[in-house]
Amino acid sequence: MADFDVIVVGAGPAGSVASYLLAKEGHTVLTVERGKRPGAKNMFGGRLYSWSLEKVFPEFWKEAPVEREVTKEVLGFLHGDRGLEIRLSARPRGRSFTLLRAKFDQWLAEKAEDAGAEVISGFKVEGPLIRDGRVVGIVAEGDEEMEAEVVIAADGALSFMAEKAGLRPRLSKEDFAVGAKEVIELPKETIEDRFGLSGDEGAAQLYVGDLTEGVVGGGFIYTNKESVSVGVVMRIGSLASKVSKISTAMWEITEKFKSHPLIRRYLEGGKLAEYSAHIIPETQFMRGVRLYTDGMVVVGDAAGFCVNYGVTVRGMDFAIESARAAAEAVHQALESGDTSAKSLSRYQEILSSGMLREFEAARKAVDLMEDERLYTSIPKIAVESLEHLFSVDGRPRESLYSFVRKEFSEEGISLLSALLLGWKALRSM
Amino acid sequence: MRVLAFSHYVDLALELISAGKGLGEVSLIVTSDQEGRIGEIRGADEILLCKELDSGDQEGLVELISGLGSEYDVVLLAGDRRGRELVGQVAHRIGASSAVDVSSLSAEDGKLVIERMTFGGKAVAVEELNLPAVISVQKGKFKPLEEGEPSVREISAPSIDRRIEVLERKEKPKVGVPLDKAEIVVAVGRGFKKKEDLKLAYELAEVLGGVVGATRPLAADLKWMEEEVWIGISGVRIAPKLLIVVGASGQQQFAAGIMDSKVVVAVNTDPKAPIFEQADYGVVMDLYEFLPVLTKKLRELKGG
Amino acid sequence: MDIAVLVKQSLDVQELRVDQDTGKIYIEDAPTKAGDIELNATEEAVRLKEKLGDKAIAVMLSTWGASGKRQKEAREALTRVLAMGLDGAVLIMGEGAEKGDTYVIARALAEEIRGKFELVLAAEGSEDNFSGLLPARLAAELGWPYVAYATAIEVEGDHVKVTRSLEDFEEVVRVKLPAVISVTQEINKPRVPKLVEIVKAKKKPLDQKDFSPPDEPKLAIKTLKVPKVERKQIVIEGDVEEVAEKLVQALREEGVL
Numbered sequence: 001m002a003d004f005d006v007i008v009v010g011a012g013p014a015g016s017v018a019s020y021l022l023a024k025e026g027h028t029v030l031t032v033e034r035g036k037r038p039g040a041k042n043m044f045g046g047r048l049y050s051w052s053l054e055k056v057f058p059e060f061w062k063e064a065p066v067e068r069e070v071t072k073e074v075l076g077f078l079h080g081d082r083g084l085e086i087r088l089s090a091r092p093r094g095r096s097f098t099l100l101r102a103k104f105d106q107w108l109a110e111k112a113e114d115a116g117a118e119v120i121s122g123f124k125v126e127g128p129l130i131r132d133g134r135v136v137g138i139v140a141e142g143d144e145e146m147e148a149e150v151v152i153a154a155d156g157a158l159s160f161m162a163e164k165a166g167l168r169p170r171l172s173k174e175d176f177a178v179g180a181k182e183v184i185e186l187p188k189e190t191i192e193d194r195f196g197l198s199g200d201e202g203a204a205q206l207y208v209g210d211l212t213e214g215v216v217g218g219g220f221i222y223t224n225k226e227s228v229s230v231g232v233v234m235r236i237g238s239l240a241s242k243v244s245k246i247s248t249a250m251w252e253i254t255e256k257f258k259s260h261p262l263i264r265r266y267l268e269g270g271k272l273a274e275y276s277a278h279i280i281p282e283t284q285f286m287r288g289v290r291l292y293t294d295g296m297v298v299v300g301d302a303a304g305f306c307v308n309y310g311v312t313v314r315g316m317d318f319a320i321e322s323a324r325a326a327a328e329a330v331h332q333a334l335e336s337g338d339t340s341a342k343s344l345s346r347y348q349e350i351l352s353s354g355m356l357r358e359f360e361a362a363r364k365a366v367d368l369m370e371d372e373r374l375y376t377s378i379p380k381i382a383v384e385s386l387e388h389l390f391s392v393d394g395r396p397r398e399s400l401y402s403f404v405r406k407e408f409s410e411e412g413i414s415l416l417s418a419l420l421l422g423w424k425a426l427r428s429m
Numbered sequence: 430m431r432v433l434a435f436s437h438y439v440d441l442a443l444e445l446i447s448a449g450k451g452l453g454e455v456s457l458i459v460t461s462d463q464e465g466r467i468g469e470i471r472g473a474d475e476i477l478l479c480k481e482l483d484s485g486d487q488e489g490l491v492e493l494i495s496g497l498g499s500e501y502d503v504v505l506l507a508g509d510r511r512g513r514e515l516v517g518q519v520a521h522r523i524g525a526s527s528a529v530d531v532s533s534l535s536a537e538d539g540k541l542v543i544e545r546m547t548f549g550g551k552a553v554a555v556e557e558l559n560l561p562a563v564i565s566v567q568k569g570k571f572k573p574l575e576e577g578e579p580s581v582r583e584i585s586a587p588s589i590d591r592r593i594e595v596l597e598r599k600e601k602p603k604v605g606v607p608l609d610k611a612e613i614v615v616a617v618g619r620g621f622k623k624k625e626d627l628k629l630a631y632e633l634a635e636v637l638g639g640v641v642g643a644t645r646p647l648a649a650d651l652k653w654m655e656e657e658v659w660i661g662i663s664g665v666r667i668a669p670k671l672l673i674v675v676g677a678s679g680q681q682q683f684a685a686g687i688m689d690s691k692v693v694v695a696v697n698t699d700p701k702a703p704i705f706e707q708a709d710y711g712v713v714m715d716l717y718e719f720l721p722v723l724t725k726k727l728r729e730l731k732g733g
Numbered sequence: 734m735d736i737a738v739l740v741k742q743s744l745d746v747q748e749l750r751v752d753q754d755t756g757k758i759y760i761e762d763a764p765t766k767a768g769d770i771e772l773n774a775t776e777e778a779v780r781l782k783e784k785l786g787d788k789a790i791a792v793m794l795s796t797w798g799a800s801g802k803r804q805k806e807a808r809e810a811l812t813r814v815l816a817m818g819l820d821g822a823v824l825i826m827g828e829g830a831e832k833g834d835t836y837v838i839a840r841a842l843a844e845e846i847r848g849k850f851e852l853v854l855a856a857e858g859s860e861d862n863f864s865g866l867l868p869a870r871l872a873a874e875l876g877w878p879y880v881a882y883a884t885a886i887e888v889e890g891d892h893v894k895v896t897r898s899l900e901d902f903e904e905v906v907r908v909k910l911p912a913v914i915s916v917t918q919e920i921n922k923p924r925v926p927k928l929v930e931i932v933k934a935k936k937k938p939l940d941q942k943d944f945s946p947p948d949e950p951k952l953a954i955k956t957l958k959v960p961k962v963e964r965k966q967i968v969i970e971g972d973v974e975e976v977a978e979k980l981v982q983a984l985r986e987e988g989v990l
Contacts, residue, residue, distance in 0.1 A: 518873045599904075601902055663858060712968075713968060
């Protein structure tokens with residue numbers, strides 16, 4: 001008999017939700033987390049769209065350590081020390097919350113623990129334990145073997161579990177982006193004042209422009225209760241190859257972003273509480289991933305359920321939904337006593353009838369975001385056109401139309417391709 | 430206040446006298462092996478000479494000091510290992526309060542107010558101790574007094590039922606200038622990829638006329654260097670006029686040990702390493718690239 | 734011969750945040766853990782008991798109150814040492830325990846130890862306070878001999894032979910049992926428990942007892958201050974040659990060369 005019904009590798013949102021649901025069904029669950037404690041390593045994902053977690057814990061925000069509910073969305077263009085912000089003040093359908101992962105992940109892991117899962121942190125899992133072509137457990141650090149009827153790989157973007165089980169190809173650095181994030185503490189009142197918020201309202205602000213020097217990427221600011229998360233995300237492939245150089249570059253770009261006049265005013269007087277640089281998965285590799293095999297399923301970032309919009313990353317809601325689907329399939333497999341790939345394929349079926357459609361749509365948006373002009377020409381044109389519109393110096397002025405046309409041609413963008421870019425944008429939304 | 434003092438090291442005893450005089454009358458215990466140095470002792474009111482006891486006898490010392498201690502308000506011991514070993518035992522025997530590694534002390538409203546580092550050097554605790562109090566005093570915080578010849582009184586050692594027997598005592602090899610007295614220190618950390626590479630640090634130290642110290646991982650875990658050169662709160666605390674930290678991130682343990690340095694230079698590839706907050710001058714560069722150039726420049730300078 | 738290992742619930746000082754400007758120290762937010770040197774003490778206890786075939790138990794007295802968070806952390810810290818091979822644990826914690834000083838705590842621990850153990854192993858200092866007072870006081874309370882800074886321990890009948898490291902020399906002493914011994918980090922390399930041992934450790938007996946300090950403490954922490962270290966924090970920029978040149982120049986101006 002196996003040591004556990006289920007071993008979950010990783011206690012991020014996906015791992016903890018799967019652990020919780022399966023432990024609640026009465027299965028014996030062991031959850032192994034590599035970080036010192038759940039959330040310790042997950043600095044990213046400062047914003048959670050609530051639709052998927054609501055299915056597991058209705059109105060979870062009343063109990064979970066969320067920071068603020070996002071009610072203000074800002075899109076910004078930066079060019080030189082000038083900038084343009086478009087602000088949407090509304091409560092869109094579907095709630096979303098800003099949160100600090102260290103606290104939030106721990107809360108979710110405790111939920112799993114309370115439901116009966118054994119959660120062990122600070123322990124590295126080397127890979128799946130494979131016998132006769134079937135995953136029968138895990139190999140932990142020190143070559144220790146531990147058996148389970150089903151293994152759930154929730155070990156994040158770099159998932160060695162999925163790779164070693166042959167469920168996804170070896171990844172190269174082009175498959176990743178890097179992100180740097182700082183948490184800057186500010187008094188509650190100051191945050192509400194500067195971002196125009198009241199009560200538990202929060203803002204999510206995204207910026208593109210020349211700060212990334214043509215590299216696909218951008219900056220973000222999220223408001224927490226008494227701090228703001230600020231940082232940048234960039235394609236790794238476009239950066240230098242040495243990792244130490246990348247971290248230096250990330251740090252410099254973050255500093256540049258923070259010192260932009262438009263951004264600086266949000267952060268003034270704040271106190272740096274933490275800094276982290278991280279690897280973020282790109283969506284492309286989703287194409288080569290299989291979600292299940294005999295005795296194992298892959299969930300969350302490990303399965304590539306993460307959409308990188310260039311300037312921001314959306315993954316937690318997909319991760320949670322995939323974990324819910326996986327838990328359902330694994331539960332049925334355990335009940336039927338058949339944990340083969342065929343039985344676990346139910347996981348994919350559940351996803352296909354639901355989340356995958358939303359996920360595909362989100363990915364379409366990314367195709368647009370991959371257009372490098374979005375990070376170079378468009379911010380410049382936007383900023384300069386408006387600057388032109390508002391410039392009054394007594395001299396005769398060119399019409400806005402001809403100014404914009406000139407700008408486009410300077411940037412080498414034909415009106416036709418500008419239209420195409422617009423069309424793609426519309427279609428993806 | 431009446432103060433009783435003792436240290437295994439006469440040099441540290443002189444610092445204790447200085448610390449104690451700020452509180453009141455000081456009596457210093459001198460053991461048989463220290464008798465020859467009585468002439469050097471200044472500033473104490475009284476010397477209690479115990480010819481029947483050697484300072485190597487910790488059990489005998491606990492008994493002697495605990496016996497005498499109840500007549501005093503404050504017992505001062507030194508911050509070395511054997512001094513610290515005595516504090517808790519003596520304090521408990523006489524029902525006293527206690528503190529170790531005290532950096533400042535004063536009497537206030539019939540209480541002893543002391544300061545000491547805590548939380549790995551992140552905080553200083555200001556503590557109010559009820560009298561009697563037994564404390565150990567941090568090395569190098571009090572300057573020996575030059576005036577005042579003490580009277581000498583002989584005392585006898587209490588007889589005890591001995592449970593600890595010293596079988597062997599082996600001198601440790603001396604490591605040149607001790608780290609805590611060095612004027613210039615080059616501190617090395619995990620940024621060095623292998624033991625042989627430490628040569629770069631030794632060369633730099635040599636041209637500067639300094640010594641090399643290490644972070645905990647290098648001394649205690651990797652054993653690349655002697656335990657005696659481990660800088661940190663549980664290792665050696667240093668106070669050089671120039672400290673060059675190479676390839677160390679600036680972990681709390683270490684940070685607390687270098688706090689008293691006058692000028693600190695940090696060399697590290699990671700611009701976000703906490704060591705840069707603890708440094709006057711930061712160099713964000715690969716040590717393998719930077720050290721040889723710095724050593725060369727200094728050599729030219731020293732060479733004339 | 735049964736062995737008790739003293740494990741303190743220490744603040745993880747690496748993760749303790751202090752604010753240089755306001756002087757605020759975020760003690761409540763900081764996680765706690767078993768100290769690194771206590772893992773050495775645990776390792777030594779497990780090695781001794783494996784050789785002698787006796788029991789070794791962790792004894793923890795928590796001084797951070799009894800909130801849910803601290804209880805959970807205390808249990809996690811004990812799970813860590815139990816997984817290394819200890820047979821069980823005693824956890825003494827309660828509201829108001831933070832008022833207890835080493836005098837009171839030593840007395841409470843002695844209650845747990847007297848008559849049950851012949852050897853107590855501890856760390857030379859705890860992770861957060863590093864005073865080393867507690868094992869010394871405990872020895873005095875029990876009336877047992879105390880030897881600190883052990884780098885090797887051997888049991889010889891009703892005695893232990895202890896090698897200890899002092900500033901200028903190494904000493905080998907023979908100590909009559911029962912005794913209290915504190916160890917340094919050099920004594921051994923703590924084993925890393927296997928996953929299965931951690932799983933099993935959660936099922937080992939853990940005896941939780943309530944504690945509230947009876948007497949007025951002898952010591953009162955009046956305040957905690959954040960030490961101000963004023964550093965210039967100048968980052969020197971340029972290529973290697975330039976940086977070396979500028980640094981040498983700066984150090985000459987400081988008068989330290």
